[in-house]
Amino acid sequence: MRQELLPGASPDSSIQQASKDTALTPLLSACGISQAYGRIEVLNDVSFQLMPNETMVILGESGCGKTTLLRVLAGLQPASAGEVKLKNQLLSFKNTRNPGIVYLDQEAMLFEHLDVFENVGFALRLAKKPQLEVEQKVLEMLVAVGLEEHRAKRSWQLSGGQKQRVAFARAVLAHPQLLLLDEPFCSLDGRGRTSMQDLFLSLRTRFSMTCIFVTHDVKEALVVGDRFSHMSAGKLRLYHDRSEFMRDEATGIPEEMSFWQQTRSES
Amino acid sequence: MFDLLQLGLKRAAKWFVPGGRGSWRTKAKLGRSLALPIESRVGSFHSADRLKRFRWARFVWARLVWASFCLMLVISYGLLVILSLGSGWSFPNLLPDRMDFAPWRHFLGNRDGLITAFSSSLFMSLCVSMASTSLGLVAGRALRSCTTFVWWLIAYLPFVLSPLIVGICLYDIQVRLGLVSTYLGVILAQFLFAFAFATIFFCEMWNPRIDRAEQLVKTLGGGTWAVWKHAILPQAKGLLAACAIQTALFSWLDFGLVSVLGGGNVNTITVRLFAYIREASVNQAAQSGIVLLIPPVAGCVITGALLFRSRLRSEPKASDRLKPNCPQFKGSCLQFKGESEAPAELGGYSAGASPSRCCGSAGASPSRKNSFCRAPKS
Numbered sequence: 244m245r246q247e248l249l250p251g252a253s254p255d256s257s258i259q260q261a262s263k264d265t266a267l268t269p270l271l272s273a274c275g276i277s278q279a280y281g282r283i284e285v286l287n288d289v290s291f292q293l294m295p296n297e298t299m300v301i302l303g304e305s306g307c308g309k310t311t312l313l314r315v316l317a318g319l320q321p322a323s324a325g326e327v328k329l330k331n332q333l334l335s336f337k338n339t340r341n342p343g344i345v346y347l348d349q350e351a352m353l354f355e356h357l358d359v360f361e362n363v364g365f366a367l368r369l370a371k372k373p374q375l376e377v378e379q380k381v382l383e384m385l386v387a388v389g390l391e392e393h394r395a396k397r398s399w400q401l402s403g404g405q406k407q408r409v410a411f412a413r414a415v416l417a418h419p420q421l422l423l424l425d426e427p428f429c430s431l432d433g434r435g436r437t438s439m440q441d442l443f444l445s446l447r448t449r450f451s452m453t454c455i456f457v458t459h460d461v462k463e464a465l466v467v468g469d470r471f472s473h474m475s476a477g478k479l480r481l482y483h484d485r486s487e488f489m490r491d492e493a494t495g496i497p498e499e500m501s502f503w504q505q506t507r508s509e510s
Numbered sequence: 511m512f513d514l515l516q517l518g519l520k521r522a523a524k525w526f527v528p529g530g531r532g533s534w535r536t537k538a539k540l541g542r543s544l545a546l547p548i549e550s551r552v553g554s555f556h557s558a559d560r561l562k563r564f565r566w567a568r569f570v571w572a573r574l575v576w577a578s579f580c581l582m583l584v585i586s587y588g589l590l591v592i593l594s595l596g597s598g599w600s601f602p603n604l605l606p607d608r609m610d611f612a613p614w615r616h617f618l619g620n621r622d623g624l625i626t627a628f629s630s631s632l633f634m635s636l637c638v639s640m641a642s643t644s645l646g647l648v649a650g651r652a653l654r655s656c657t658t659f660v661w662w663l664i665a666y667l668p669f670v671l672s673p674l675i676v677g678i679c680l681y682d683i684q685v686r687l688g689l690v691s692t693y694l695g696v697i698l699a700q701f702l703f704a705f706a707f708a709t710i711f712f713c714e715m716w717n718p719r720i721d722r723a724e725q726l727v728k729t730l731g732g733g734t735w736a737v738w739k740h741a742i743l744p745q746a747k748g749l750l751a752a753c754a755i756q757t758a759l760f761s762w763l764d765f766g767l768v769s770v771l772g773g774g775n776v777n778t779i780t781v782r783l784f785a786y787i788r789e790a791s792v793n794q795a796a797q798s799g800i801v802l803l804i805p806p807v808a809g810c811v812i813t814g815a816l817l818f819r820s821r822l823r824s825e826p827k828a829s830d831r832l833k834p835n836c837p838q839f840k841g842s843c844l845q846f847k848g849e850s851e852a853p854a855e856l857g858g859y860s861a862g863a864s865p866s867r868c869c870g871s872a873g874a875s876p877s878r879k880n881s882f883c884r885a886p887k888s
Contacts, residue, residue: 344729345730348722365740413730
């Protein structure tokens with residue numbers, strides 16, 4: 244994607260052009276991904292592109308293949324067919340993990356032998372960052388997620404929402420090129436979920452993150468997503484915009500909206 | 511004391527005697543009460559008297575179990591100590607005529623290969639324990655993912671045959687390899703059994719939770735060492751200690767393989783013990799029996815203390831159970847209030863808990879969030 248400097252063009256304009264090109268280049272390109280367990284086809288020719296700083300929501304019922312798709316993208320399991328490119332670099336399914344892609348599980352898995360501070364700074368420790376930098380970044384992140392008072396606690400001393408915050412902060416501090424979130428807030432109640440969605444939006448903006456967010460909650464999909472898709476029986480359907488997503492019967496949004504309108508008119 | 515015993519017997523009669531007082535529902539309720547922590551059952555007691563009686567009954571039963579356990583230990587090990595100290599024990603007397611350290615002085619003064627036997631037993635058990643535990647951890651995972659029946663059969667095969675029979679079968683092979691009557695030959699034979707035990711022992715440890723922890727470390731940028739350090743070893747350390755002790759004990763207490771494959775050249779504590787028994791030397795047999803028992807008991811005490819310390823570090827303390835964020839706290843709070851659980855973001859307070867009974871409530875100020883909630887005094 245590197246372009247020659249045109250005669251007469253200033254270096255500043257070339258930098259602007261380069262950054263524009265980078266913005267136009269998809270961060271992630273998935274092409275024809277298929278996966279089958281025996282005769283059961285879990286993913287069927289899934290193809291999509293994701294631009295930098297975008298959050299793509301994948302809505303779908305349980306067991307439609309959402310988690311399998313994320314695991315394939317994260318390199319945690321191989322696909323039967325297809326290819327994945329991250330910044331135009333082909334990712335191998337044979338690798339145990341794909342560099343720069345962090346997968347956040349449904350359950351907030353915290354390391355029980357580490358406290359909150361060490362859990363959040365786990366990726367920085369693995370990257371062997373200097374102690375001062377680790378302390379500064381982790382404290383900053385703990386303040387951002389509202390857990391600065393709980394820094395010395397262990398996982399069993401935290402509530403479900405707090406655990407999710409720690410897991411999310413840990414994933415963000417790994418500075419991934421792509422963050423894959425697999426129904427991360429599904430175990431939380433209404434208020435906890437709303438709080439986590441707000442936190443996600445603020446951190447996404449602050450750290451300019453590119454994310455794929457899997458959920459089966461329509462409201463959550465509309466709150467966190469920039470781009471929308473729906474998965475059913477291993478097939479991914481992409482929508483051009485939010486209104487198309489909301490109009491599609493398969494997402495269940497029209498049905499839900501009519502229910503609330505009916506309820507409102509009755510009351 | 512008599513009253514306590516009477517109360518305990520009454521409870522036992524109610525529980526065990528068919529047609530005794532109390533329906534099956536009452537018995538089941540009592541069983542649940544005994545099984546659960548007392549804090550979580552506080553709400554089910556209507557009066558202070560019932561709660562007090564329940565606590566007394568529990569206290570009595572706990573002491574009775576401990577007393578029985580101690581009695582068993584004293585009868586078996588106490589006799590060994592008496593035999594090792596006493597001399598001139600004639601039939602009708604309950605205790606020996608003389609009890610002093612003279613037999614021990616004689617035993618330790620006339621070493622007769624005891625130091626060699628002790629050190630060789632220790633060396634062999636350490637070798638077998640370390641090798642079988644570390645390799646069994648890896649082999650257990652391989653066996654877990656293995657779908658071929660043959661490998662499972664091979665893993666279980668050493669348990670089907672007696673060690674003595676396997677020893678006899680191995681004897682011919684070791685003669686050809688020149689390993690018979692050597693320490694290495696005996697260690698290899700003991701390793702065969704210990705390794706099979708460790709493999710099956712660790713096979714069940716490799717659950718999906720460990721797999722997910724492993725994937726988490728990998729996805730955050732960790733390598734193989736980080737995976738072992740943060741995902742596998744923290745979850746496996748208790749089992750590792752247990753397996754290491756078990757395999758070390760197997761090697762330490764083994765007599766069959768040593769006697770068959772050692773050919774008299776491998777001198778261990780068990781070999782010395784049986785030699786003394788054959789010589790009808792009661793004192794020396796008891797003394798070597800005690801020497802045989804010291805390392806296992808010490809190992810158990812040390813490992814128990816280590817595990818207890820690590821548990822204290824990683825699990826909630828009794829005082830922490832009363833803290834708002836602790837799940838046990840939520841359980842007990844809900845038990846006597848019967849209200850729905852508050853949103854986790856509020857710090858885990860019970861939404862409808864009244865300040866008089868539970869100081870943490872949905873409307874509690876942030877400064878009071880970490881304050882203790884105490885169970886009501888009935």
